[in-house]
Amino acid sequence: MSDVPPDFPSGSIPAFPPEGPLEAPPVNLWFKIYIGLLGAMYLLLLLAGIFFIVMGAVSGDEEAIPVILVGVLYIGMGLVLGVGYLLPIFLKPRPWVWIYGIVLIALSMTSLCCIPAAIPLIIFWLKEENRQYYGMR
Numbered sequence: 001m002s003d004v005p006p007d008f009p010s011g012s013i014p015a016f017p018p019e020g021p022l023e024a025p026p027v028n029l030w031f032k033i034y035i036g037l038l039g040a041m042y043l044l045l046l047l048a049g050i051f052f053i054v055m056g057a058v059s060g061d062e063e064a065i066p067v068i069l070v071g072v073l074y075i076g077m078g079l080v081l082g083v084g085y086l087l088p089i090f091l092k093p094r095p096w097v098w099i100y101g102i103v104l105i106a107l108s109m110t111s112l113c114c115i116p117a118a119i120p121l122i123i124f125w126l127k128e129e130n131r132q133y134y135g136m137r
Contacts (some may be wrong), residue, residue, distance in 0.1 A: 045074050088100060101125060
């Protein structure tokens, strides 16, 4: 008896991707536009944080401390989420990138204004042709 699965009668296991490079499904373009806009929004939040810190430091009074703290919070959130959302635009299709995409879409659904775009996006993201493009079995 052979250890080779019946799907591969020749005894070889196909390389990734199975039949050469697949064409990207249309949902990938919409995904990159969506996360690109979210990433840009978070980078604008980073700029707002810098503005808050500068304006708080310029005022110099004691009431500026909360403004500076908000600025630091905005910079931290803007940097982490901005880079996190922009990263998949530059990554090659791999199974973990597909999962990362689901996580980003799900995180964006915590904002009520993103739900009308995120629901159709996640429906098409979960389709089999997109899973195959990312190498999901």
